[in-house]
Every structure is written in C-alpha cells, then in structure tokens.
Amino acid sequence: MNREAFLEAVRLLLALDRELVAITFNSLRFALASTAIAAVISTPLGVLIAFREFAGKRLLVSAMHTLMGLPTVVVGLLVFSLLSRSGPLGGLGLMFSPSAVVIGQSVLALPIVLSLVYSGLSRLDPELRETLVTLGASPVQRTTKILREGRIAVASAILTAFGRVVGEVGTAMMLGGNIRWYTRTITTAIALETQKGAFALSVALGVVLLLVAFGVNFGLNYLIRFRGGTA
Amino acid sequence: MSAIRIQELTFSYADSQSRQALLEIPHLAISHGTISVLTGDNGCGKTTLLKLLAGLLIPSSGTIDTAAGPPVLVHQRPYLFAESVRANVAWPLKIRGVKRDELRERVDRALAQVGLTRFALRWALSLSGGEKQRVAIARALVLKPEVLLLDEPTSNIDVASVRTVERVLRMLAGDGTTVVMSTHNEASAYRLADELIPLAAGRPAPLRVNVLQGTLLDPGVNHIGRFRVTTGAEMFCPAATGSFTHAVVRMEDVILSQHEMDSSAQNHLPGTVQAVATADDELVRVDLDCDFPLSALVTHRSVEELSIAPGVRLYATFKASAVRLY
Amino acid sequence: MKKVQRTMITGFWVLLAGSMAWATGTGERQEVERLVLATTTSTENSGLLEELLPPFEEEYGVVVDVIAVGTGQALEIGRSGDADVLMVHAPALEAEFVAEGYGVERVYFMYNDFVVLGPTSDPAGVRDARDASGAFGAIAEAQAPFISRGDNSGTHVKELSMWSAAGEADVAGAGPWYREVGQGMGAVITLANEQQAYTLADRGTFLAYQGDIDLEIVHQGDPELFNPYGIIAVDPQRHPHVKVELAQALVDYVTSAPGQAIVDEYRIAGEQLFFPAVE
Numbered sequence: 001m002n003r004e005a006f007l008e009a010v011r012l013l014l015a016l017d018r019e020l021v022a023i024t025f026n027s028l029r030f031a032l033a034s035t036a037i038a039a040v041i042s043t044p045l046g047v048l049i050a051f052r053e054f055a056g057k058r059l060l061v062s063a064m065h066t067l068m069g070l071p072t073v074v075v076g077l078l079v080f081s082l083l084s085r086s087g088p089l090g091g092l093g094l095m096f097s098p099s100a101v102v103i104g105q106s107v108l109a110l111p112i113v114l115s116l117v118y119s120g121l122s123r124l125d126p127e128l129r130e131t132l133v134t135l136g137a138s139p140v141q142r143t144t145k146i147l148r149e150g151r152i153a154v155a156s157a158i159l160t161a162f163g164r165v166v167g168e169v170g171t172a173m174m175l176g177g178n179i180r181w182y183t184r185t186i187t188t189a190i191a192l193e194t195q196k197g198a199f200a201l202s203v204a205l206g207v208v209l210l211l212v213a214f215g216v217n218f219g220l221n222y223l224i225r226f227r228g229g230t231a
Numbered sequence: 232m233s234a235i236r237i238q239e240l241t242f243s244y245a246d247s248q249s250r251q252a253l254l255e256i257p258h259l260a261i262s263h264g265t266i267s268v269l270t271g272d273n274g275c276g277k278t279t280l281l282k283l284l285a286g287l288l289i290p291s292s293g294t295i296d297t298a299a300g301p302p303v304l305v306h307q308r309p310y311l312f313a314e315s316v317r318a319n320v321a322w323p324l325k326i327r328g329v330k331r332d333e334l335r336e337r338v339d340r341a342l343a344q345v346g347l348t349r350f351a352l353r354w355a356l357s358l359s360g361g362e363k364q365r366v367a368i369a370r371a372l373v374l375k376p377e378v379l380l381l382d383e384p385t386s387n388i389d390v391a392s393v394r395t396v397e398r399v400l401r402m403l404a405g406d407g408t409t410v411v412m413s414t415h416n417e418a419s420a421y422r423l424a425d426e427l428i429p430l431a432a433g434r435p436a437p438l439r440v441n442v443l444q445g446t447l448l449d450p451g452v453n454h455i456g457r458f459r460v461t462t463g464a465e466m467f468c469p470a471a472t473g474s475f476t477h478a479v480v481r482m483e484d485v486i487l488s489q490h491e492m493d494s495s496a497q498n499h500l501p502g503t504v505q506a507v508a509t510a511d512d513e514l515v516r517v518d519l520d521c522d523f524p525l526s527a528l529v530t531h532r533s534v535e536e537l538s539i540a541p542g543v544r545l546y547a548t549f550k551a552s553a554v555r556l557y
Numbered sequence: 558m559k560k561v562q563r564t565m566i567t568g569f570w571v572l573l574a575g576s577m578a579w580a581t582g583t584g585e586r587q588e589v590e591r592l593v594l595a596t597t598t599s600t601e602n603s604g605l606l607e608e609l610l611p612p613f614e615e616e617y618g619v620v621v622d623v624i625a626v627g628t629g630q631a632l633e634i635g636r637s638g639d640a641d642v643l644m645v646h647a648p649a650l651e652a653e654f655v656a657e658g659y660g661v662e663r664v665y666f667m668y669n670d671f672v673v674l675g676p677t678s679d680p681a682g683v684r685d686a687r688d689a690s691g692a693f694g695a696i697a698e699a700q701a702p703f704i705s706r707g708d709n710s711g712t713h714v715k716e717l718s719m720w721s722a723a724g725e726a727d728v729a730g731a732g733p734w735y736r737e738v739g740q741g742m743g744a745v746i747t748l749a750n751e752q753q754a755y756t757l758a759d760r761g762t763f764l765a766y767q768g769d770i771d772l773e774i775v776h777q778g779d780p781e782l783f784n785p786y787g788i789i790a791v792d793p794q795r796h797p798h799v800k801v802e803l804a805q806a807l808v809d810y811v812t813s814a815p816g817q818a819i820v821d822e823y824r825i826a827g828e829q830l831f832f833p834a835v836e
Contacts, residue, residue, distance in 0.1 A: 002769070032572070085638030085796060093798065095639040096593060096624055127310045134285050134304040135323045135370070145322075149313055177593075177624035192625070195743040196602045196765060 008200035013207060019181075020201070024208050027185040030098065031166035034105035038113045039158050046117030046157075047143045051129045064118065067111035072170030079104040080174050096177035101185070104171040109161040116160060120153020121146060156223050163216040167209060186212075232298060233260040234378055234409040235284065240293035242283060242433075252291065254279050254433040261411060261426065263298075263377075266404045268424035269413040276433035277413035278307070281380045284411060299377030302411075307383040309367030311355040316347060319355045320369045341369040345399050361392020368399060379403060381412040385419045397423055421477045421557040437510060441480045441525055447471060447556065455497060455551050464522040467497035468554035475556040484553040485527035487517060488546045489537055497551040500525065504543045507534065515539075519547055590619045592803045595640035597711060599742050600786070601625035603669075603761035605831060609819050613810045619803060627741075629709045635659055635789070638796030642804040646711040646786045660789035661801070666811045667820045668785045669831045671715055672760050673776040674746070675701075676753040683755070689779035690722035697725040700734040702754035704745050707737030711784065716757045722781065746770060759784060764825040785834065788812075 012020050049060065081087050083094045083103070094100045128149060132142040147154055169187035176183030178192055186205045193202040237259040241252040254276045261267050269277040282288045284295060285304035312319050320341055324334045342348045345365040350358065355366055364384055371379060384400070385393040393416075400423060404410050414420050420427060421442055429436040445460040451470025458468045458478045468478060486492075491499050502521030510516045514528045517539055525547055529539070539545065600606065601623055610621050624631070624640060628647045635643045636659050643660070645651060651663045673692050675683055681699035686692040696703055697720070706713035720728040728735055738748060742762040749756040750770040763774070788811055790804035810816045817833035824830070 085798065086636075090638070096622060125310050127306055127308070130282075130287055130304075131306060131310045133287060135326075136301065136303075136374070137323075137326050141326045145312070177622065177626075179622045179624065182620075182622060192598075192602075195598060195741045198765075 005199040006203060009203035012204040020204055022181055023184050023186055023189045027166055030101050030105055030185060031162055033102045034109050034165055035158055035162040037106040038109035038161055042110055042113035043117050043147055043154055044143050046114050046121055047146050050118050050121035064111055064115040068115045072108060072168040075108050076104055076171040076174030079107060096179060098183055100175040101172050101183055104175040105165045108171055109165050112161040112164060113157045116157030117154055121150045124150055152223050156220055159216055159220050166212055234263045234298055235261040236296045238294050241291050242279060243291050256435055261409060263409055264404055264407045265425040266400060266410040266423050267426040267428055268420045269428050269430055270420050271430040275430040277430055278382050281382050281413055285380050297378055302378035302380050303371040303374055303376040304380040305367045305371050308387060309363060311363055311366055313356060315352050316355050316366050317351040319366055320373050323370060323374050337373050341373040344372055345369045346395060361388035364388055364396060378409045383414055384412055385416050386414060418557050421479050439482050441482060443478045443523060444476060445478060447475045460523045462523045467551035468556055469552055471556050477557040479555045480549055480553055482526045482528040484549050486548045487527050487529055491546045492548055494548060496548050498549050500547045502545060502547055504539060504541050504545060506541060507539055521547055591622050592619050592800055593622045593640045594642050594644060595624045595631040595634040596644040597628050597631060598625045599759050599762055600644060603830060605823050608823055613807060617806060627708055628711045635791050641791055641800045642807055643789045646784050647714050648785055651787045651789060659792055659795055661792050663787040663789050664808050664812060665785055665787050665834050667831045667834050668783050670760055671757050671782040671784055672763055672774045674758050674772040675755040675775040677773055679775055683775040686776060689719055689781045692776040693719045694723035696755050700732060702734050702752055704749040704754050704756040705737045706745055707739045712742060712757060712759060761830045764828055
C-alpha cells in the first residue's frame, strides 16, 4: 500500500471508472432490493407483534433481537444450502446470481427491520390501536395508520438495515460468487482486490463505501434529531 | 324505543381467575338524545362498560342493542395523530372514501361544533389537554354518530376547557345525539346528566342523591341563599355567587315527619308520598312529590312508626347546608 | 413542503421498484447463456482468464461466470452441481473428484510453477540447496520462520508434499517457526514479508506483489515445483442440469492451438507465468 496506489485510487474515483461504477451500482441495487423486500414483509409484521398480545410473544421478541446479530457468513451458508443445486431449492438454478444475493441479504435485513420496527412501534401509546378500531378502520387501514404514526421509527429501521446490508461481504460472497460485472459488489471486490494486491481499486471502493455509510448515518441522524425520536 | 338497551350483561376477561364477573348489569336502557353519566370510584367498571358499548370488548354473556349505528368512543386521554388538527378530524372520513368537498364541509362543521375552527392547521400534539379532548370529540363527531361515548372527558383538563366541553356535550344532546360518558368529577356529573348511572364493583348501584335543576335565585344573606327548582318550588341553600344550575341533596339528609317540625334546618317542605321501596337491609327509599320529586332514605322502623305509604302527606326537612350547588 | 415530500416519497418507491427489477437480473445478462466456471483465487488473480476466456465467449455467444474460491471449495461447488466446469491445480484431489463420478474427465492443459520465497539475507542458506526438497530440508533444519497457507489449497498441498520429500512429514507440530495462517496467497506473501519469513508461492501471485515486498525467489525450477492445471467438466450423470456440451467446448478450446497460444503468450511484468501442456 503506497502513494501510487492512493493516487491511482483518486484517479479512478474522479474519472468514474467504468468498473468502479458498475460495482457500486451492484452494491446499491442489491442492498435496495433486499431492504425493500425486508421492509415490505417486516413492517406489517412489526405492527402485528407490537399491538397484540399472544402466547410466546416474549420468546419471539427475544428471538428477533438475537437474529439481528446473525453473522453474514452464517446467513450465506444457510441460504447456500437451500439454493445450491444439491439443496431443496436447487431446481431454481439461482446460485451465483443477483437473485441469490438479494435473497441472502433479505434474510439478513428482515430481522433487523422487524426488530427495530417492533421496538419503535411499541413505544407508541397502545391506545392507538383501540382508537383506530373505534373510528371504524379496517385492519389494512389500521396498519397503515400505525406505520404512519411511527414513521420515524420505521424509516430508521429501514435505513439501518440498508446500512448493514450494503456493507456486508459474507453473504454476497457466498451466494453471488463475486462474478465480475454480474455479482461483484463493493465489499466482495475489496476482498478480492486486496487479496490480489491491487490496492488502488480497493481504496477507491473503500472510499465509495465510506461515502455510502456516511450518507446512511447522516440520514439516520437527521431523522432522529430533527423529526423527533420515535414518532 | 331506547337508543341503547342492555340485557343480562356480564363481562370478564378471558384469562380472569376470579369467579365473580368484572361487570354485571341485569338491565339498562338509555333514551335518545340524553346525556347519561356513569359515576363511581376508579375500578368500578365505567371504562369497561364504555368499551363494551363501543364494541371494543365482547360481552361474556347478555346483549347490548344499539338501535342506531355503531357508537364512537372518545378515550380518556385521546390519542391524536402526529398531524394537523384538520387532518386528525378528517381521517375517519378519509378512510371511508368520502369525497373532498363533502369531507371539507363535515370537518369544518365538526370543528365549529367544538369551537376549534381557528385551530384547524395547528399541530394537534401541541395543543392543551382540553383542546386535545375537543379535537378527539370533533374527530368522533365527524362520523355523525347517533351514540357518542366519552371516558372521563373532563377529568384531565383545565377548568376553562371543562366548561367548553360540557357546553359541547349539552349541545350535542340537544341536537339528538345520545351521549354516554363516565366521570369521577361530581360537578360535571350533576351538571350534565339527564340520567345518573352509579356503578360500584361492576354492578349498578342505587342512586342516593336528589339532583334538582333550577337556578340560584338569590346569592344569599346571612350565609343562606335560595334556589328555585324548575317547577317553581324554592329551597334554602348555602350562600353562593355564580351561576348554578343544579342543586344536590343526599337522600339520607332528608328527614321525614308527620307534622312540620321546629328545627334548625331551614327547609321544611310538605309533600305526598309517591312510592316506598326497600333500598337494602337497613334502609327504605321514600319518593315524595313536594312540587318536585324528592327522595329520602329512612329506616324500616321509621316507615312503620310513621305509617309511611303512598298517598300519605309528610314533611321533608333538610338543612340549607345539606344542599350542594353545581 | 407537502408536494416536495410527496414527490420525494414517490420517487423513492419508483427507485426501489426499479432497482428490485434490475437487481433480480432482468437486464441483458438474462438472455445470454451462462457457463459457470469454478476455479481458484490464484488462477483468477493471475489475470489469465481475462485473456483466455473472451475469444471463447465471443465464438459461442456465451458468458463465463468465474467463481474464484479456494481449491477445496471449488471442488465442493462442482460436487454440489453449482458449477458446470472446474479449473484447479490439485491433481490428487482432481483424480478423486473424477473417480467419485463427479467429473467427466480431468484434462491437463497447462502448468505454472511454485517458487520458494525468502528474505534477502537467506538465513537458512536455501540458495545453496541442490533441489526443492533440499531447500525445504534446509529451512526445517535452521528452524527458520515459514508461513504456510494452511488451507488445503493447491499451494498448501504442494507445500506439504515438499516437506514429506524432505523427510519432515511431521512439520505441523515442528515448532513455532512453522506458522499456518489459513489465508489466501496474497495475504500469506504479505505476512511473510512482514515477518521476513520463508514461504512457498505460485509465481503468478509473487509477480503481482514483487514490487511491494522485500522477499526474493531463493529457489526455483525444480520440476517438483511444477503446478499442473486440470480442467474438468462436471458429470451430467450426477447433475443432469449442467451444461455439459458447453463445458466440453471450453475444455476443447483451452487445449486447442489458439487456447494454448494464449496461455503461452501471457505475461506479467514481462515474465511468462503459465506453460502450455498440450503437444
């Protein structure tokens, strides 16, 4: 790692090197897609769990929080065993494709969104649900309204999940195979380039990732500071 | 035809261990366009009954018939949405797909009814307790409910707002809405109620006060004032200034005698017995007509000794200080 | 404020939906046929494939997806049927793979070599060794620091066979001078440089790092250090879905004259790395 590599990295960034851009696009679109899937599934589910009492709720909440911290390679391994040709879903032929990466990252993101949405919403007054019922709202209308009331928490949850997913390497590597142009993301590319000793591209990619992370954090801070904690 | 009729209602929570039901009401009928006030200590079942009426809880047994559409409940500390007042009030209509013009008109009307027209664009969560209560009422009114339920509407708000809310409720009842509310604020209860429904331990409790509507005739001299009941009869009450519309005398403060007594009490009112009914093991309730309905609680022995029966003429005596003005 | 917010929110959802569609590969890649090649990281890192594959891709109108992992993992991917063709350099393991019925045939098509790297001072006197096993023997005797891949890669397998040849089969427990790190070639070279230790590396990776490190080649050229590459099409009897014709076409291509020529002509820093094996 030396001055030349660093200068070369700057050149790549400023020139918007084609491969650099392609890799960044991959990272962003996989992360966006998987965060979206996780959000669509987890936000209504979070509403359900936050506003209802049921047997085993405490256990479920515990499980959710634990799953949040799943190591990415564990998720990668799990999904790999499902999607591999010799696995139960092998017939779909999804291994080493963008779809596989998105599936794996969705699995990563799901408990994060679910857990944070649940936490955020459970800080809302439990009377909210009763109020909505008494005003005659249907279950869908109630869920939508509750999510709107807890919108800061929901947005923070999604942003947090995105941040985690865009910076992970274990799942993307195992499920995507780091195929050039196709499934290579910022993180898998950094892993590869560093190993090759090609530090210029690594550094450039690292800068991009830092910028993305910075953006995510900025967004989160804005939400929390200027739009009020949880609601 | 009652607005609400309850028959043999009982309620317990599903996981309740106790063998006694939380709420047990054999019969209750509420008429259209009246204000019924549930009174009683905390935990007596007022909120539970309101939730049952609202359909938020299912009775364990018995029936609740509401002649008109579903009642709308306004909670004690109402949950307002993180939006403008207007948006809060408009929401129940929005989810029903009400068209923009009709929506705007109904929202404006509801806001006017509660006196919050000027507040339409304010952030709902930034309002005072009383103002929030009114927003919640407007939000319920916008649905034009035939029955409006309110849990402690005046219990947690500033004094000025209490009067405003009471005025709104009276106006609504005047327009034909049936209002059922709970309160532990005695003053509100007496001021508002067309029908007082006391509850104790989840069961209807007997009414033990006389509530009389009228006006304070004369603020009083020598600590004694005069209160005129709507029928025209007058009674002596504590001296007071202000506008009072209700006089309350506890039934057990009324003494009955066959002849007019010389006593330190200021009120001696002749009347005719209308009804005599056993109140409990000790006491009997005697309803008199003294140009206005007045009831007294006396012992069984007194009933025998004075031969109290319908038609008998008696004197009702009570101190001026036994009268509470609201 | 409301309108801007609304536009932003709609824009966000459009972006989301768009990226979801895009992410799940509704792009041009879907229409082109894919052939999945599992190979080792050192092979991919050498850059040879970027010269070797394009003519094949063009002629057949396909795209070869290169999955670069460790040798063991590449073979496992072949076993599970997630790849159509393998390219590794571990003859014993490759033979096993075919014998177990996972591969059609192992075709030897090129070789590169390993070199022994060490500090310029050469404390173990490796430069004086007559052959590769002598070199390893010298290191063991001097108990000079040695970094091992320790990851069952082709390099690691070769390294272990050299220890055996030098009469030091039990090297794993030999002492703190022998360090197994379980990492890729690049990381191992970097580590060895930091610790000024000896190591066994493939020439390709060494050439890539040459400018950045202080280690030198202290022994090379012994045929024992040759590193033969085999290409194996995954057997359709095991995994009926594999693209066996295309895989076979790739095998034929790398062993053909033009394929072999590319191998022969490939240079890193002006030095030849791979040597064609087909006559």
